[in-house]
Amino acid sequence: MFAGRLVRSAAFVALVATVGCSRTSGPLATVSGVVTQDGVPVDNCRVTFHSTVEVEGKRANSFSALTDSSGKYLIASAGREPGIPVGMYKVTITKIDKADLPPGIDEGQLVASGQARNLLPRDYESITTTKLSVTLEAGKNENKNFALKAGKGGGRVPSVP
Numbered sequence: 001m002f003a004g005r006l007v008r009s010a011a012f013v014a015l016v017a018t019v020g021c022s023r024t025s026g027p028l029a030t031v032s033g034v035v036t037q038d039g040v041p042v043d044n045c046r047v048t049f050h051s052t053v054e055v056e057g058k059r060a061n062s063f064s065a066l067t068d069s070s071g072k073y074l075i076a077s078a079g080r081e082p083g084i085p086v087g088m089y090k091v092t093i094t095k096i097d098k099a100d101l102p103p104g105i106d107e108g109q110l111v112a113s114g115q116a117r118n119l120l121p122r123d124y125e126s127i128t129t130t131k132l133s134v135t136l137e138a139g140k141n142e143n144k145n146f147a148l149k150a151g152k153g154g155g156r157v158p159s160v161p
Contacts, residue, residue: 026086027085027086028081028085029086029138029139030074030082030141031049031074031141031144032073032075033072033146034067034070034072034073035047035145035146036146036148037120037148037150038148039147041067041070042071042120043068043069043070045066045067045093046064046065046066046092046094047065047067047092047146048062048064048092049064049075049084049090050089050090050092050127051087052087052088052089053085061078061084061085084136087135088133088136089133089134089135089136090130091130091133091134091146092124092125092126093120093124093132093146093148095118095119095120096117097116097118097119120148121151132146
């Protein structure tokens with residue numbers, strides 16, 4: 001009798017622990033589209049979605065993808081999650097000048113150092129200057145296209161803290 005209660009108690013504790021540890025990320029979205037500048041597809045540019053949600057005083061995650069030769073991008077997962085959280089995002093778009101890559105340094109290191117030169121207009125390179133934004137709903141968010149306009153040439157890409 002005591003053993004039966006012990007087994008039921010252990011099973012209940014295990015169930016509570018499993019439910020308490022399960023990760024609920026809420027609804028997820030995928031997003032795709034095309035980046036053009038003055039009507040021409042922009043290849044190999046980084047499209048980054050910066051969440052406008054703050055958690056404990058800190059901005060939530062950012063998610064990015066590179067465009068292909070026809071200017072198309074797709075963000076379909078984040079880590080093990082099959083998508084990114086729904087909500088409003090500010091969007092930055094940069095294209096790093098590959099001629100600036102010294103031997104042994106990759107693009108990420110160049111950006112982190114603050115020495116990367118952006119080939120696209122400055123208006124789109126940081127969350128403080130971009131006017132691009134999008135709200136993602138659960139499921140597929142297709143044709144989230146960005147038509148960039150020529151402007152002042154890019155400068156040094158700001159490193160992300």
